[in-house]
Amino acid sequence: MKLTLSVIKADIGGYVGHSESHPEILNLARKSLEKAKSSGLLIDFHVTKCGDDLQLIMTHQHGENDKKIHKLAWDTFISGTELARKLKLYGAGQDLLSDAFSGNVKGMGPGVAEMEIEERKSEPVIIFMADKTSAGAWNMPLYKMFADPFNTIGLVIAPPLHNGFSFEVHDVKEHKKITINTPEEIYDLLIFIGAPSRYAVKAVYNRDTGDIASVSSTQRLSLIAGRYVGKDDPVCIVRAQGSFPAVGEILEPFTNPTLVEGWMRGSHHGPLMPVSVEDGTPSRFDGPPRVISIGFQLAQGKLIGPRDMFIDKSFDEARHQANLMANYMRSHGPFEPHRLPLEEMEYTTMPQIMEKISGRFEPLEE
Ligand code: F6R
Ligand code: MG
Ligand code: MG
Numbered sequence: 001m002k003l004t005l006s007v008i009k010a011d012i013g014g015y016v017g018h019s020e021s022h023p024e025i026l027n028l029a030r031k032s033l034e035k036a037k038s039s040g041l042l043i044d045f046h047v048t049k050c051g052d053d054l055q056l057i058m059t060h061q062h063g064e065n066d067k068k069i070h071k072l073a074w075d076t077f078i079s080g081t082e083l084a085r086k087l088k089l090y091g092a093g094q095d096l097l098s099d100a101f102s103g104n105v106k107g108m109g110p111g112v113a114e115m116e117i118e119e120r121k122s123e124p125v126i127i128f129m130a131d132k133t134s135a136g137a138w139n140m141p142l143y144k145m146f147a148d149p150f151n152t153i154g155l156v157i158a159p160p161l162h163n164g165f166s167f168e169v170h171d172v173k174e175h176k177k178i179t180i181n182t183p184e185e186i187y188d189l190l191i192f193i194g195a196p197s198r199y200a201v202k203a204v205y206n207r208d209t210g211d212i213a214s215v216s217s218t219q220r221l222s223l224i225a226g227r228y229v230g231k232d233d234p235v236c237i238v239r240a241q242g243s244f245p246a247v248g249e250i251l252e253p254f255t256n257p258t259l260v261e262g263w264m265r266g267s268h269h270g271p272l273m274p275v276s277v278e279d280g281t282p283s284r285f286d287g288p289p290r291v292i293s294i295g296f297q298l299a300q301g302k303l304i305g306p307r308d309m310f311i312d313k314s315f316d317e318a319r320h321q322a323n324l325m326a327n328y329m330r331s332h333g334p335f336e337p338h339r340l341p342l343e344e345m346e347y348t349t350m351p352q353i354m355e356k357i358s359g360r361f362e363p364l365e366e
Contacts, residue, residue, distance in 0.1 A: 003043075003119045003301050004066070006058045007127055007235045008073040009217070010095040010110040013084030014052035018132075019283045021049035022089055025080050029054055032076040041068060043301035050280045050292050051131030052091070053233045054080060059301040064114040070105045077110060111135075111217035113235045115203075118211075123298040124240040126250050126309060130272065132282050132289040133262035134232045135172060135218040136196025137272060141253035142167070142214060143193060145238065145245050146204050147182040152249040155183075160206070160243035165213060168203040169193060172220045181207065197261060197344055206243050214238045231262045231346075240295075247295065251309055254291060257322035259329070259337075263287040266346030268338050270329055273322035276311040288326045 015022040026047055033045040033056065046057040056073050060066070077096055084092035097109035106112055117123070130137055144151035146165040154161040164182045169192050171177070180189040192199040204214040216236040240247045254274040263270035263285065270288040280292045296305035332338035342350060 001119050001300060002061060002116060003298065004060050004063055004069075004114060004116045005125065005237060005298070006060065006064075006069055006073075006112070006114040007055065007129075007217075007237060008058070008070070008105060008110055008112050008114075009050075009053050009055045009129065009233070009235055010077045011052045011091065011231075011233065012054055012077050012080045012095065013087075013089030013092040014094075015087075015089050017090050018052045018286055020281050021052055021054055022084070022087060024087065025054060025083060025089070028080055028083055029056060029076050032072070032079065033058065036072050041072065044303045046294075046296075046303050046306055048129070048277060048292075048294065048306070050129040050233065050277075051282050051290060053129065053131055055129050055235065057127060057303065059298065059303060061301070063116050065104055065106070067103050070103070070112075071101055073110065074101045074105050074108070106219065109219075111219055111232060111235055113215045113217045113237050115212050115215045115237055115239075117239070119298055119300070120242065122241070124247060124295060125298060126238045126240055126247065126293055126295045128236040128238070128291055128293045129233075129280075130235070130289065130291045131233050131280060132231055132270070132287045133234070133260040133272060134197065134266075135216070135220055135234045136193075136198075136200040137234060137258075137260045137262075137289070137291075138216050138236045139193040139196045139199070139201050140258050142201045142204060142216075142236070143190070144253035145250050146213065147186055147189070151252050152245045154245055154249060160208065161245070163208045166205045166207055167193070167201055168205070170200050170202045170218050171198060172200055172218060172223060173198055177202065209243055211243065212239070213244050231266050233262075247309075251293065254293075254310070255315065255318045257318055257325060259325070260289050261340055261344065262289055263329075267340050267344075267348075268329070269340065270338075271322040271325035273326075274310040274315050274318055276308050278308075284326065285330060288322060 029047045043059045081093035095109040200218040257271040293309040294306035296303045329338045
């Protein structure tokens with residue numbers, strides 16, 4: 001059967017500060033989606049959170065970018081914002097950059113990852129959700145899952161994976177996209193996706209079947225709004241097993257916490273720490289950045305699950321390493337590379353300071 005899996009998320013208010021979501025907001029969202037399920041619009045749903053981001057995971061048969069599904073998400077965020085205002089949660093309605101819904105939440109602030117698939121005989125899917133980081137944080141993990149044989153041995157020894165995957169890469173500044181084939185073009189791919197603040201992997205496809213393997217949210221809030229408004233806090237869906245990497249190959253990249261942008265004031269690099277849903281509560285220096293992952297088996301669109309994938313003890317060492325990395329990065333204080341380069345920072349006092357003291361700059365003697 002043809003089925004669409006939609007993950008639509010937004011930060012509509014934090015509790016306390018930017019560290020968590022309030023349980024009443026989650027309940028409101030569950031009620032809203034429950035109504036849509038009873039009416040037949042949704043087949044199934046799961047509501048969760050990662051830090052201060054509300055995550056709506058929905059299955060239906062209306063395809064990608066469907067107006068009714070996007071309106072459901074938008075209306076849920078709007079009524080959640082009203083409640084957030086009542087509770088005086090922090091940054092109520094933060095990610096809703098527009099007042100009026102115009103048919104699609106893309107470009108309006110919320111993050112969107114959707115895939116239409118033909119549900120397989122057994123359809124395991126993993127959904128990754130991050131807080132305190134940007135679109136592009138998935139670049140290295142996706143590269144490892146789908147193009148690195150040291151991570152995914154299936155690329156070498158499993159026939160359905162052996163012809164490789166193609167990567168759809170978006171230039172988030174110039175609004176352009178390109179598809180690059182692996183393994184033969186990995187050097188070309190890496191020149192782009194190794195610069196994750198500009199190039200983000202949007203989707204990955206199995207080259208033999210053409211089937212979609214992964215899709216991510218790639219919106220850059222600051223580029224949409226033209227000013228600092230909060231972090232992108234991206235999501236990513238990955239299909240597992242058979243002609244896709246095994247669940248363990250999909251989770252393996254997160255055993256190596258990578259440095260990502262988005263920590264404190266969206267202006268610092270920090271380690272992406274894999275944690276259980278319960279531990280997705282970034283509180284130290286508003287971080288360090290978190291990633292959670294939940295797995296489902298789809299059954300005629302029903303979400304059988306969730307299983308909390310990073311609860312596993314085997315990620316303890318990555319968490320420990322991320323904490324050590326966090327100490328090390330913090331020891332740089334306001335210096336790069338902990339602080340982002342000037343042009344990437346979400347907050348900056350540079351223009352005011354320049355204005356105040358620019359008269360004191362003198363030309364260098366040649
Ligand atoms: C929010 C974030 C936080 C805030 C910080 C300051 O996603 O990353 O680190 O940037 O708490 O927030 P304001 O300026 O709202 O006081
Ligand atoms: Mg927030
Ligand atoms: Mg957030």
